[in-house]
Amino acid sequence: MSAEPKKDSLHELELIISQILRGGVLFAGIFLLIGWLWMWFRDGDNLQTFTSYEPRPLIENIHWALVMNDRALLVSLFGLVALVCLPLIRVLMTGVLFIKQKDKGLAIMAFAVFIALVGSFLLGIDI
Amino acid sequence: MPEILLLLTSVGAGFLGALLGLGGGIIVVPVLTLVYHIDIRYAIAASLISIVATSSGAAASYLKDSLTNLRLAVFLEVGTVSGAIVGFLVSSFIKAQFLFLLFGVFLFFSAVMMLRKRGEHISTVNHPWAEKLKLDGEYPEQEHRMIPYKVQNVPLGLFAMFGAGVMSALLGIGSGIFKVLAMDGAMKLPIKVSSATSNFMIGVTASASAGAYLLRGDIRPEIAAPVAVGIIVGSFVGAKAMVKIPAVRIRQIFVVVLGVVSIQMIIKGLK
Incomplete structure (x- = not known):
């Protein structure tokens, strides 16, 4: 008998998750667009510089942008970071959803996925 | 100008991807490498970012x-995320040439899979794990009837x-083709449920490796x-246009395009 109202509140949480995701994509997309257009108007095309592979770590890139006061680069990097973090938020909130559902097994699994995601991000840092 | 062209191509890739039910990755990586001659590792990383963007936006409507x-x-994400971690670690030791080869083979496989007819089946028996984790469910068919x-x-x-x-x-890539294959073929889920x-x-x-590539x-x-x-932008417009365009015809044309591009990627890998 109590299943219905519980299902409703869960459905509400699912809807909140979807709104956050949609809003997040828009938010990150706007930052990406502004940052990129800004760089493009200022520097012109530089796609040809990417024909050879010379990765520059994100931390170095941010540091460089801060030192050079390159706001266009900072804006677009912020958009990229925000975008990549969206699925993290989704998994975390799904974990909360399962806790509310009193579903321990799947809550643990969702948090395990979250920790694995954070771990995989950190693998990108060259120590 | 090339960057604006790249933007326009990506709109087209997103549009076509949404129309055919594919991620943009399958289109974007060959375009970036074969047309713009961008290093394949940059292309793969950029493609992953676009997959995170479109799927996060789309996940919103799927939940409803x-x-x-x-x-x-969530259960299966444990598998995909650990796989993505391994994939990222392996990627550091793989040469660009081999990535072209692998991508070419994958494109060919995708083309074959697109021709496949998916048979509908509904399983009535649960695997013990599915029983324990309550992984079974029900989905709405026509007239809002729920089918378990x-x-x-x-x-x-x-x-x-x-x-x-x-x-x-x-x-x-989003590797939706492999996911659907596993859910349809092995786990015997209904077509609509496995696609969604x-x-x-x-x-x-995609975000598991995208985060690592970003850092x-x-x-x-x-x-x-x-x-x-x-x-x-492209996938948003594509999703709206989906009902108005005959997808079967476009699918047939796209299979041919995939075949040609897969050969080009393999040739580039062999050079």
Whole structure:
């Protein structure tokens, strides 16, 4: 008998998750667009510089942008970071959803996925 | 000018991807490498970012339609994310040439899979794991009738998801084709449920390696920004246009295009 109202509140949480995701994509997309257009108007095309592979770590890139006061680069990097973090938020909130559902097994699994995601991000840092 | 062209191409890739039910990755990586001659590692990383963008936006609507099996998705994400981690680690030791070869073979496989007819089946028996984790569910058919389904071969499905995760990280694809294959073929889920659940999972799989590539410095805003923005816009328009365009015809043409591009990628890999 109590299943219905519980299902409703869960459905509400699912809807909140979807709104956050949609809003997040828009938010990150706007930052990406502004940052990129800004760089493009200022520097012109530089796609040809990417024909050879010379990765520059994100931390170095941010540091460089801060030192050079390159706001266009900072804006677009912020958009990229925000975008990549969206699925993290989704998994975390799904974990909360399962806790509310009193579903321990799947809550643990969702948090395990979250920790694995954070771990995989950190693998990108060259120590 | 090339960057604006890249933006426009990405709009087209997103549009076509939404129309055919594919991620943009399958289109974007060959375009970036074969047309713009961008290094394949930058192309793969940019493609992953665009996959995170489109699937996060799309996941929003999937949650509402009660086709997505959220419990199953989270369970299988354990497999895809661990696969993506392995894929990222392996990627450091793989030469660009081999990536071209692998991508070419994958494109060919995708073309074959697109020709396949998916048979509908509804399983009535649960695997013990599915029973324990309550992974079965029900989905709405016409006239809002709910049809219950069970889940089979859970360990095999989880293992296949691990493989899908490796491929996603290595090739910059959402690897929806592998996910659907595992859910349709091994776990015997209804077509609509496996498509919706696969689409829902793609963003998390892609973000596992996208985050790592971003920190390593493979994702450059100069490439990733126009690609991601273009694909977001394109897939949004594509989803709206889907009902008005006969998808079967486009599918047939696209299979031929995939075949040709796969050969080009393989030739580039062999050079």
